[in-house]
Amino acid sequence: MDANFFIYKLILIAAILGLSLLVAMYATLLERKLAAFFQDRLGPNRAGKWGLLQPLADGVKLFFKEEFIPASADKFLYVLGPSLSMLVALLTSAVIPWGPSINIGGTEYALQVANVNIGVLYLFAIVSIGVYGIMIGGWASNNKYALLGAVRASSQMISYELALGLSIVALVMTSGSLNLSEIVNQQDGFKWNIFYQPLGFIIFLICAFAETNRAPFDLPECETELIGGYHTEYSSMKLGFYLFAEYINMFVSGAIIATLFLGGYDFPGIDQLGLSQNALAAAGFLVLFAKISFIIFLFMWIRWTLPRFRYDQLMKLGWKKLLPLAVLNIILTGFISLLMQ
Amino acid sequence: MDIYIFYGLSILMIFSSIMVLVSKKGIHSLLYLIFSFFTLAGHYVLLNAQFLAVVHIIVYAGAIMVLFLFSVMLLNLNVESEVPKSLYARLAAVVASGLLLVTLISALKGFDISSTKPIHLSQIGTVENLGKILYSDYLLPFEIASVLFISAMVGAVMLGRKELNF
Amino acid sequence: MKLTNRSKVVSDKNMTMKERLYLPAIATGMGITFMHLFKKSVTVEYPAQQRPFADVYRGHHVLKRDEQGRERCTACGLCALACPAEAITMTAAEREPGEEHLYREEKYAKVYEINMLRCIFCGLCEEACPKEAIFLTKRIVHAEYEREDFVYGKDKLVESADSDKRIDVSIRQTPQVLEFKKDNTKRHNK
Numbered sequence: 001m002d003a004n005f006f007i008y009k010l011i012l013i014a015a016i017l018g019l020s021l022l023v024a025m026y027a028t029l030l031e032r033k034l035a036a037f038f039q040d041r042l043g044p045n046r047a048g049k050w051g052l053l054q055p056l057a058d059g060v061k062l063f064f065k066e067e068f069i070p071a072s073a074d075k076f077l078y079v080l081g082p083s084l085s086m087l088v089a090l091l092t093s094a095v096i097p098w099g100p101s102i103n104i105g106g107t108e109y110a111l112q113v114a115n116v117n118i119g120v121l122y123l124f125a126i127v128s129i130g131v132y133g134i135m136i137g138g139w140a141s142n143n144k145y146a147l148l149g150a151v152r153a154s155s156q157m158i159s160y161e162l163a164l165g166l167s168i169v170a171l172v173m174t175s176g177s178l179n180l181s182e183i184v185n186q187q188d189g190f191k192w193n194i195f196y197q198p199l200g201f202i203i204f205l206i207c208a209f210a211e212t213n214r215a216p217f218d219l220p221e222c223e224t225e226l227i228g229g230y231h232t233e234y235s236s237m238k239l240g241f242y243l244f245a246e247y248i249n250m251f252v253s254g255a256i257i258a259t260l261f262l263g264g265y266d267f268p269g270i271d272q273l274g275l276s277q278n279a280l281a282a283a284g285f286l287v288l289f290a291k292i293s294f295i296i297f298l299f300m301w302i303r304w305t306l307p308r309f310r311y312d313q314l315m316k317l318g319w320k321k322l323l324p325l326a327v328l329n330i331i332l333t334g335f336i337s338l339l340m341q
Numbered sequence: 342m343d344i345y346i347f348y349g350l351s352i353l354m355i356f357s358s359i360m361v362l363v364s365k366k367g368i369h370s371l372l373y374l375i376f377s378f379f380t381l382a383g384h385y386v387l388l389n390a391q392f393l394a395v396v397h398i399i400v401y402a403g404a405i406m407v408l409f410l411f412s413v414m415l416l417n418l419n420v421e422s423e424v425p426k427s428l429y430a431r432l433a434a435v436v437a438s439g440l441l442l443v444t445l446i447s448a449l450k451g452f453d454i455s456s457t458k459p460i461h462l463s464q465i466g467t468v469e470n471l472g473k474i475l476y477s478d479y480l481l482p483f484e485i486a487s488v489l490f491i492s493a494m495v496g497a498v499m500l501g502r503k504e505l506n507f
Numbered sequence: 508m509k510l511t512n513r514s515k516v517v518s519d520k521n522m523t524m525k526e527r528l529y530l531p532a533i534a535t536g537m538g539i540t541f542m543h544l545f546k547k548s549v550t551v552e553y554p555a556q557q558r559p560f561a562d563v564y565r566g567h568h569v570l571k572r573d574e575q576g577r578e579r580c581t582a583c584g585l586c587a588l589a590c591p592a593e594a595i596t597m598t599a600a601e602r603e604p605g606e607e608h609l610y611r612e613e614k615y616a617k618v619y620e621i622n623m624l625r626c627i628f629c630g631l632c633e634e635a636c637p638k639e640a641i642f643l644t645k646r647i648v649h650a651e652y653e654r655e656d657f658v659y660g661k662d663k664l665v666e667s668a669d670s671d672k673r674i675d676v677s678i679r680q681t682p683q684v685l686e687f688k689k690d691n692t693k694r695h696n697k
Contacts, residue, residue: 034544036548037543037544037548038540038543038544039543040543040546040547040548040549040550041548041549041550042548042550042552074366074368077368077372116391117391117467117468118391118392118395118468121392121395121396121399122395124395124399125395125398125399125402125403127403128398128399128402128403128404128407129398129402129403131407132375132407132410135407135410135411135414136372139368139414147414150414151411151414151415154407154410154411155411157407158404158407158408158411161403161404178468202530301537301540301541302537304540305533305536305537305539305540306533306536
């Protein structure tokens with residue numbers, strides 16, 4: 001393995017890690033600010049200008065809180081839960097193409113940590129193990145609310161994984177590839193998948209909400225019924241990890257939605273600007289970032305608009321509406337692509 | 342380098358498999374089992390079968406074990422509440438697992454490890470090849486397996502209904 | 508019975524296909540929340556920014572002194588009698604020789620306490636006072652940590668004798684008010 005290549009990958013991983021953490025940090029501020037604006041309030045504005053230092057203050061506060069492990073908790077699993085949540089949230093960003101390749105000293109470097117052939121399946125695998133952090137944490141707390149939250153989380157995630165997977169299947173049928181960078185390249189020139197798979201996009205979006213445990217699917221941490229849900233017993237930075245993982249998940253799922261359906265780093269007319277290759281890569285990255293920001297905004301917008309589902313409504317939507325719709329989508333896609341040939 | 346990864350993975354796998362049996366708590370056993378699935382997925386990757394590795398994680402670690410964990414969490418598995426097994430049951434278990442061991446040993450005994458050529462085709466585990474083989478050479482077993490799954494699903498739905506009107 | 512024009516007749520008829528899709532309704536709701544992004548915030552950033560009070564706001568009481576800095580209160584007890592919440596208690600004492608610069612009349616309130624948790628800030632004490640001694644002011648009664656701390660004694664009620672620290676209550680002593688106080692038929696305290 002080339003040493004340069006190795007160093008480049010290390011730098012890229014560090015950059016993406018830092019970026020995800022930074023975005024997650026400021027997503028917490030954005031969430032609070034947007035919540036305030038949607039409710040005609042001002043939001044946090046004491047720490048720094050417009051509250052820009054608020055995430056730091058929150059982080060410092062969480063760090064200095066007492067580390068408390070309940071006496072009856074399973075110590076190892078209690079610590080494992082939040083770490084696993086965080087790990088899984090960060091793992092997903094490895095296969096996302098963040099921009100067109102850049103050129104350093106005559107060598108091409110892709111802005112992607114791992115260009116695996118089965119990127120879509122990798123994403124799906126990570127999503128499917130994402131529930132373990134919540135389940136283990138909820139069980140290890142040895143608390144009925146936490147356990148109920150964990151049980152809700154797992155059943156919700158299993159139910160919505162199916163529709164999520166099936167909506168991806170339809171997408172893969174049109175693109176004919178499981179490779180994420182190839183999927184992005186195919187959408188080059190405003191041939192975004194959202195125009196070919198509108199139904200798939202809606203299903204995927206709804207399932208993304210459910211998989212990230214965001215409102216209106218935030219039943220695992222439903223305050224009115226379960227206090228804090230799976231993280232009832234958690235304090236200090238372990239709680240911080242859980243909360244942080246949610247925002248990282250939001251960022252990453254924004255990136256996935258942008259990559260799969262909104263053309264990734266593509267923007268109509270960006271090739272005609274006559275930019276050099278590296279400038280094009282930077283512009284592509286900014287475009288992708290703008291799309292992700294929009295999706296994060298959408299996540300928050302929906303959270304402060306829609307009320308939480310009731311549990312049976314959640315299950316009904318997942319199994320009786322989304323799953324048949326996703327199957328229908330696959331059949332329609334197959335039928336239409338057969339006619340097009 | 343591959344060989345070290347192989348040994349590392351194998352040691353982890355054997356360790357976690359033993360821990361599945363030794364662990365006192367049901368949840369711990371399950372988590373060790375899930376961990377051993379991950380090491381198995383690592384072996385698949387070493388064999389260049391990325392597709393199989395990922396699907397293994399999706400299906401086993403991501404779906405089936407979550408359901409297992411789900412049900413074990415809700416069961417209150419304590420040492421006290423467990424009914425001690427009778428001597429006959431223990432004897433039967435020993436005989437059955439001993440027979441399985443004998444079968445495995447006899448199957449592996451006549452196997453000449455040097456006769457298998459190490460296959461290093463980078464394309465062997467890709468989705469394209471797997472799909473082509475599944476839908477040409479193994480079409481019939483594949484379809485039969487899917488029929489089996491459908492019948493299992495229908496059966497589960499039937500059993501899950503409130504009133505059974507046969 | 509129809510109380511307001513906003514009441515709506517409730518019906519549980521089956522939803523139409525469009526309604527059961529929910530997506531149009533969700534879009535409408537999101538439109539409403541989106542419009543709120545551009546609305547002016549209703550927040551008053553309190554310590555930095557204070558809402559204007561009405562001039563006749565009834566808050567923290569004051570026990571006035573006269574021009575020479577003598578307490579006006581003569582411990583007649585009419586305020587305590589008028590108080591509907593029974594928040595005022597007092598102990599009267601006789602003025603000793605040499606205390607003429609402190610108390611205006613021969614009798615004064617040795618102890619004068621208002622329980623701010625009981626007080627309903629109705630202002631009837633002010634109306635009952637024949638000596639123009641007690642007034643309600645625009646000041647806010649602050650939060651305390653203990654219940655006992657809400658019983659305000661003379662230390663918190665009597666205004667400072669310094670002429671520049673006096674509390675202006677001229678807004679509550681307009682000619683109309685004084686006229687009103689003279690007319691016994693209009694009094695709240697009967």
